[in-house]
Amino acid sequence: MKKIIVENLKYKYPLSEKLALNNVSFEIEQGEFIGVIGRNLSGKSTLCQAMVGLVPHFYKGAYGGKVIIDGLEVRNYSIADISLKVGIVFQNPFTQITGSKMTVYEEIAFGLENLGISRAEMINRIDFALNLLKIAPFKERSPFDLSGGQMQRMAIASIIAMKPEIIVLDEPTSQLDPEGSEEVFRAIQDLSKQGITVILAEHKMEKMAEFCNRILLLDDGKVVDFDVPEKVFSRDDLGEHGVNAPVYTRVCKALNKKKAGTNDYPVTLEEAVRVLGGMGL
């Protein structure tokens, strides 16, 4: 089932002369884990905001084309309506904190209160989200007393608790240590396996290659490519679009080692090891 359909989306922020998104079209199936990559200012964050209706309803500006989220055309529905289907985790977790709650636990409850979820169900969902993101030990702390990484986990937990069918995450692991990033990517992958559709913008290409079903490459507000990681990362022109392939791909490209029987280079550690055939094998 097509969960997200974007057709010829064009968008310009107020006071800006340039299109932030220029004729963007793609379709996403339910349960897909989609990675969005591209240099800064290529349109990744704007695209994320367009999935939840903040573009155009909050930012205003000039808007053309269509975004259809699970049958709802974003332009014709309020952010409140759309928020029942899609949750977004902002790039800077600080932006996401309500400022009206005294503890992490209550902060995660905020979205649920607004959805009118029953108390018993709220408790279930909050505990689930706290455990999934491994922040249960901090549940009584003030949201502002957390480290950057803990705050980021809380921001993700507060969206997951709302059980959206689609989750959009804008660089959700930028402040986490490597182990923490790995945990968060795994948690998100689990959700996607349960049928939740995931759109994630990120610069950590090794993680994107490992976890995403497909990669959307943006540059200058346009879609350059939308394909499986090995196709996108095997392109010769990534540098021109301001992105780097995963380390493993770059090494294999330089050594001209393709995956057996294909025209693609390895994108993960395991694939690279297989192709480079080390002494350890």
Added chain:
Amino acid sequence: MITVSNLSYAYQKGNPVLIDIHLNIDQRSTAIIGQNGAGKTTFVKLLKGLLKPFEGEVFIQNQQVKNRTAAELAKIIGLVFQNPNDQIFKNKVLDEVMFGPLNMGIDKQQATENAMEALEMVGLHDKLDMNPHDLSLSEKKLLCIASVVAMDTNIIILDEPTIAQDYQGKETIKKVIKTLKEKNKLVMTIIHDMDFVAENFERTIVFNEGKVILDGDTRFVFAQKDILKSAHVEAPEITKLGEKLGYRKTFLTIEEFIDYKNQERNL
């Protein structure tokens, strides 16, 4: 340049964040790595005199930190915050970068020169009149780096400099670090981006649960697989690849690996 002896610190009694740290930090560019909550940021705040040690001493260029005010220390040691919103408060890019130098008593002309040079380094010299809050997160981060660079301190500490940076942004920060090294500044960083550490920092110190558990030449540190694992730290991607392929050598950059492979082929 920095001597730390017997340093301990706790925010709450009975819950130590740093335990008995002994370190001699010299001119080598130095990365501090470790899990969230390992005590890295607390350590840096102690160096800068923003926190006072519970126990132990910190000397910076032979000055005892606890006897100096944060203002005095600001002339020697600069810190770029992890979250740019904690640092930015002026409404123009140029004013933001000039604030530090002016406050240190540098005259206006020199301060402007410092600021322009720093802004040029990070590529924001064409945005002087913009409101910093209208910049993107990655640009804000670069602005914060410029603000500290303009203060021309001998020691510069970058807290998570590569957050939100794309390929180009990382290259810019690499260049800044290189320039600072050439000016004989001590550049330190707290960072989770191991690939960036391997490419740019000579020495690496690993913190775990408030203690220094590994310290040395970056290549040596990333070869200590088991200790890294116990600190929940991963080696750089290229190091992991070399290791998985069974090579004895510890690789720190893609170029090293490719050269090695090509030589191997020619043998």
